[in-house]
Amino acid sequence: MIRRHLLLASAALLMTNALAATRRAHADAAAMPPKPEFFTRDMFMSPPQLSPDRTHLAWVEDNRIIVHDLLTHSEKALEAGTHKFNVLQWVGNDYLVVYLKDDKIQKSTNWLRVIDYSPAVITKDAKFLRLLFSPEGHPVGAGDLAPIGGFVEGAAPYAVTLSQTFSQHLDIATGKITSGEHLLPADYHFIDRQGRERVAVQIMDGKISYGSTSLIFHYRVEPGAPQQVLRLPEQDKVYYINFNYCEYDNAIYWTEFDYSKSLCSMYRFDIATSQKSLYRSGPNKDMDLTFDKFGHIVGISTITDRIHTEWIDPFHLKIISAVEKLFPDSFVDIADMTEDQKGVVFLVSAPEAPDSYYYYSAETHDLVRIGGNYPELDGQTLAPMTYITYKARDGLDIPAYVTKRKDTPAHAPLIVFPHGGPASRDIYYFDYQAQYLASKGYVILQPQYRGSSGFGDAFERAGNIHLDLMTTDLEDGVRFLATQGMIDPRKVCVAGWSWGGYLAEAALAFTPDTYACGIAGAGVSDLFSSLRDDDDVWWGGYGREYWRAVIGNPGRDADKIHATSPIEHVNAIRAPLLLIHGDSDDNVNVSHSRKMNAAMKAAGKDVTYIEVKSMRHGPNDAEQRLMALNAMDDFIAKSFAKKA
Secondary structure, three states, X not given: OEEEEOXXXXXXXXXXXXXXXXXXXXXXXHHOOOOHHHHHOOOOEOOOEEOOOOOXXXXXXXXXXXXXXXXXXXXXXXXXOOOEEEEXXXXXXXXXXXXXXXXHHHHHOOOOOOOOOOOEEEEOOOOEEEEOOOHHHOOOOHHHOOOEEEEEOOOOOEEEEEOOOEEEEEEOOOOOEEEEEEOOOOOEEEEOOOOOEEEEEEEEEEEOOOEEEEEEEEEEOOOOOOEEEEEEOOEOOEEEEEEEEEOOOOEEEEEEEEOOOOEEEEEEEEOOOOEEEEEEEEOOOOOEEEEOOOOOEEEEEEEOOOEEEEEOOHHHHXXXXXXXXXXXXXXXXXXXXXXXXXXXXXXXEEOOXXXXXXXXXXXXXXXXXXXXXXXXXXXXXXXXXXXXXXXXXXXXXXXXXXEOOOOOXXXXXXXXXXXXXXXXOOOOOXXXXXXXXXXXXXXXXXXXXXXXOOOOHHHHHOOOOOHHHHHHHHHHHHHHHHHOOOEEEEEEEEEEEOHHHHHHHHHHHHOOOOOOEEEEEOOOOOHHHHHHOOOOOOOOOOHHHHHHHHOOOOOOOHHHHHHHOHHHHHHHOOOOEEEEEEOOOOOOOOHHHHHHHHHHHHOOOXXXXXXXXXOEOEOOOHHHHHHHHHHHHHHHHHHHHOOO
16 A cells, blocks of 8 residues: 555645555556556446444455455455455445446346345455345345345344335344335435434426426424425426435435526425525536535535535545645545544545545554556556637637647647537546547547536527537537647547437538548437437436427427438538447437448448447447447547548
């Protein structure tokens, strides 16, 4: 482990020399060129978790469980065997509950069920005890599985499982089941630390990317008290974005957004007094509460150029500020901590420094690096990410991120990477595709085109039925970087997945002079087909309504839809196009890319189509990510070579 000394009592933050590592090091990584598999690997390390008594750290590392004894600095490991470990958590000081993932199940079905397995119970000695839902050691059947509402610690810790009408208590060590309580009618249940239901929430109506039109809270003033109801009615031009229950102040919180005023308002409802009060307001729709693992409200988060948290808890403010001074320009968060606040695990991440975890001890003031998620990239020089804005041709400010290595020369080739959504966004974080392509000497532009979320409601709605302006927002970003002398305007490729795939195809069709090539992964090729899609389950019943708001009404806006649907304009495409699509895509049907491939071939265009067996809406695992990244890398290199 690498140790850094953290003096919270002083304004100065001192770092000692690195001590001898007690964990496996990857010192040879810096000597090797960055290979694509370094960037596409599955999660190497889960967030390390502290036992409540601060004697042990545990995490999943490369499909085995590591339990590190903090007193003796010794470690024990448990291999996963035929299953794959995902993440874990302590339940008391003696047991770990480890969640599993099963790639075979995930690849063989279009629909990933919420629970396809029983979590495993592991002892603090890294020994397998039993499957959580296994009744008296018998094989687990579908009827044994149930959603977990929470865990209760103590001499005999147990899981609280939820059915439609009641809860049960499942003993961690023995598997013995005892009855819990009758549940309130709801879609979501909030369980306190004693395993009792305190609040339940019914969502009466929902809108994709917007929120809920009405909510009903069922609550009890205290455990065992009669049920009471708080109804949030439907309001004109207002929708409800999120909701929470805080056990420690016995209050319900929710956020309302008035899109006629672009005003976000967070309210607090005191359960004991039935008093409603305005807690916080502002223009940022992404405002939300931040809780610690014990249920205390510790901050209020918003997203602008990156995730920002206003820490209202003095401890979080003090200790996170101290770590941020050690790691400037990084995202710092608490991955786990003990209730006495004397042991803390930090997540530290930046675009050029992917997830690393550090352990801080209040007794020694040491900040010790435990490990990271991309060990082969330790010591590699990666590319910083810069937030910029540029003007669209109609004067609108377009936010964007530029990723490039510091040694990338001027007039470098450019990859334009529009995100999916469209009501989504990129964030200041490690992006494996952007980082790998930047390592090849490319500049990466991630434009937050109109229609993106996180930059105000008016900006998000500005793209609706103006898909042509989404497309020119990309081109205006290319022109901006060209005027800076940063990129070679002859060597520009546009690449994206999902709605980003649509924009890649649209960019080739409607701004053909700008691009030397395009890549569409799981892209929307036929807008009318999307609007006619009868399979609305994935969208929660609001797919057609949402897409009509974004794309247009087939009757009223038919001309605009025809004008912006790529498959109807393949004759205008001059650059080569790479299509990648999974045959099990449950979001954008694979027929989009099949039809686009056929149309391109019929028009005599340069098209390459890769259809990936068992892949859903994008690469599922390291193998598929590596395949897609290699295909993109090879396609871009060959396309740019023609422009030499």
